[in-house]
Amino acid sequence: MKHLSPLIIALSLTSLIGCSTPAPNKVVQINALQIPFILPGTHTLPASHTALLYKSNKQDIDSLTGALKKQYLQDVKTKDIFAQDSDIQPVYASLSKLEALGMINQQYLKEQNEVGLQQIHLVLNPIIRG
Numbered sequence: 001m002k003h004l005s006p007l008i009i010a011l012s013l014t015s016l017i018g019c020s021t022p023a024p025n026k027v028v029q030i031n032a033l034q035i036p037f038i039l040p041g042t043h044t045l046p047a048s049h050t051a052l053l054y055k056s057n058k059q060d061i062d063s064l065t066g067a068l069k070k071q072y073l074q075d076v077k078t079k080d081i082f083a084q085d086s087d088i089q090p091v092y093a094s095l096s097k098l099e100a101l102g103m104i105n106q107q108y109l110k111e112q113n114e115v116g117l118q119q120i121h122l123v124l125n126p127i128i129r130g
Helices: 006-019 026-032 047-072 078-082 089-111 114-129
Strands: none
Touching: 026 047, 026 089, 026 114, 047 089, 047 114, 089 114
C-alpha cells in the first residue's frame, strides 16, 4: 500500500473544502448591494421599454422582500427586533435596502431614466438568479 504525503492530503482537503462553500445567502448579498445612483440622461429607449424595466425591477424587489419575510420573520419576537446583537438585524437591514432600491426604481421611472433602471436590473439579477 502506498502512503500519501500529509502535505498532499492537506492540500486536497483544503481544495475540497474551498469548492464546497455555499454561495452567500440573499441577506448577505443584499446587504453588500450597492444601490446605483444614475443621473438622468438622454432617452434612447421607448417609454414602454422603460415601463417594462421598472415593472420587472419592482417584481424582483417585491419577490425578494416577500421571500425574506417568509424565510426569516415568521416567528420573530419583539425582543429580537430591538436587540442589537440579534440574528434578525441583518434581515431588517436587507429589507431597508430593498425598500430604498424600490424608491430609487420608482424615481427612475418618473425621470424616464432607463440607464438607472437597467443598472438596478443588473444589480438585482445575480441575487434573483442566486
